[in-house]
Amino acid sequence: MANFTPVSAAIGGVLIGLSAVLLMLSTGRIAGISGIFSGLLNLRGEDKGWRVAFIAGLILAPILAGMIGYGMAQPKLPSSWAVIVAAGLLVGFGTRLGGGCTSGHGICGIGRLSPRSIVATIVFMVTAVVTVAITHHALEG
Amino acid sequence: MWIIAPLLCGLIFGAGLLISGMVQPTKVLGFLDIFGAWDPSLAVVMAAALAVSIPGFLLADRSARPWFAGQYFRPGKSGIDLPLVAGAGLFGIGWGLVGLCPGPALESLATLSPGIIVFVAAMAVGMIAHDAWQQSRLTAQRDRLLASATDG
Numbered sequence: 001m002a003n004f005t006p007v008s009a010a011i012g013g014v015l016i017g018l019s020a021v022l023l024m025l026s027t028g029r030i031a032g033i034s035g036i037f038s039g040l041l042n043l044r045g046e047d048k049g050w051r052v053a054f055i056a057g058l059i060l061a062p063i064l065a066g067m068i069g070y071g072m073a074q075p076k077l078p079s080s081w082a083v084i085v086a087a088g089l090l091v092g093f094g095t096r097l098g099g100g101c102t103s104g105h106g107i108c109g110i111g112r113l114s115p116r117s118i119v120a121t122i123v124f125m126v127t128a129v130v131t132v133a134i135t136h137h138a139l140e141g
Numbered sequence: 142m143w144i145i146a147p148l149l150c151g152l153i154f155g156a157g158l159l160i161s162g163m164v165q166p167t168k169v170l171g172f173l174d175i176f177g178a179w180d181p182s183l184a185v186v187m188a189a190a191l192a193v194s195i196p197g198f199l200l201a202d203r204s205a206r207p208w209f210a211g212q213y214f215r216p217g218k219s220g221i222d223l224p225l226v227a228g229a230g231l232f233g234i235g236w237g238l239v240g241l242c243p244g245p246a247l248e249s250l251a252t253l254s255p256g257i258i259v260f261v262a263a264m265a266v267g268m269i270a271h272d273a274w275q276q277s278r279l280t281a282q283r284d285r286l287l288a289s290a291t292d293g
Contacts (some may be wrong), residue, residue: 003171003180005162012161013189019154020190021197026146028207028214031154033244038268050147055247057151062251064152065159072159075241075249076167077256083238088246088260090235092267095243098228099218102242103154105229106187109216111194119221124233125173131237132173 020108023054032104033058034095098124143209155248161186164248166240173237 020031027050029036036051062072077084095101098120100109105124109117155164162168163186171180206212218225236242241249241260249257 001179001181003168003178003182005180005182006185009161009182009185010189012157012159012163013186014193015153015157015160016186017190017193017197019150019157020194021201022153023147023150024198024201024207024213025204026150026208026210027143028210028212029147030214030216031150033242033247034268037243037247037265038272041265041269042272049144053144053147054151054154057148057153058155058244058248059151059251060148061152061155062159062164062248065156070159072164072249072252074252074254075165075245075257077241077254077260078239081256081259084256084260085263087235087238087241088263089267089270090231090238091242091246091260092235092264092269093271094228094230094232094235094267096228096268096271097224098230098232099216099225101232101244102236103244107190107194108198111191112198112215113195114216114219116216116218116221116225120225120229123226123229124236127230127233128173128237129175131234132170133176135238136170136174137176 016103016107017111020103020111024108030104030108032100032108034091034101035099035104038092038096094124146209154244157186157190158245158248164245166245168240169236169242169245170240173240 023029023031029050031054036054039051040048065071091101098105100117100120102124105117105120110121158164161182163183168180169183171178172183201213239260243264246257246261246264250261
């Protein structure tokens with residue numbers, strides 16, 4: 001567990017929880033990122049302002065952090081474009097079919113003690129762990 | 142200016158992902174790799190977030206309406222069904238392949254990394270494909286109902 005960073009994890013987690021609660025109290029919305037983003041992908045005109053504002057804030061965070069000297073490192077991704085595209089398609093399709101992602105089910109749904117979200121979170125954790133076990137250990141030995 | 146509220150919430154959420162390190166796929170994969178050098182940080186992030194969100198949502202339940210909106214928009218579904226389980230299962234596979242879920246992926250657009258841009262575009266295509274599939278299923282269902290109604 002050499003990489004374990006409990007203090008920064010706890011501080012970051014508190015901020016994420018705080019953001020979810022503030023979005024509910026102020027705007028009446030669930031801070032589920034897949035739901036917020038997918039609501040922008042249709043041509044209907046209504047209900048887009050708060051979504052654009054939230055995602056703009058999300059993207060501004062590392063830019064502002066960079067201005068005060070805490071810039072974000074380039075994310076390390078697999079070298080295969082096919083894997084990146086497949087993963088993106090699965091994340092997009094799966095979060096729509098399952099009605100949420102790590103934030104919507106994992107933080108907000110469990111935060112509201114929803115049985116649906118508890119089940120969804122267990123399921124995506126299990127398939128993700130199995131996927132990593134296969135790709136990192138079974139395939140690469 | 143109510144639009145400031147969701148903007149600030151996005152900023153706070155983004156700061157949380159940055160500080161916790163969860164914006165980095167390697168950090169997330171370290172948690173998911175329970176057979177490798179396991180890093181439990183993501184569990185601490187979730188526990189800390191829930192320690193805030195559980196009492197916070199209880200507080201929201203007790204207020205009649207949000208500060209800047211006419212009503213609360215709460216998810217309506219309550220049952221556990223096949224789409225929930227299948228969707229979560231597929232999402233988990235995609236998450237495990239790269240270590241990116243929608244929040245960190247969108248936040249990482251700030252780096253202009255080509256891989257991130259491709260991932261977000263594929264994610265959008267997956268979402269649009271799902272909605273088009275649902276729409277065609279609904280239309281087919283309605284046509285069958287209409288056909289059986291005229292038959293009867």
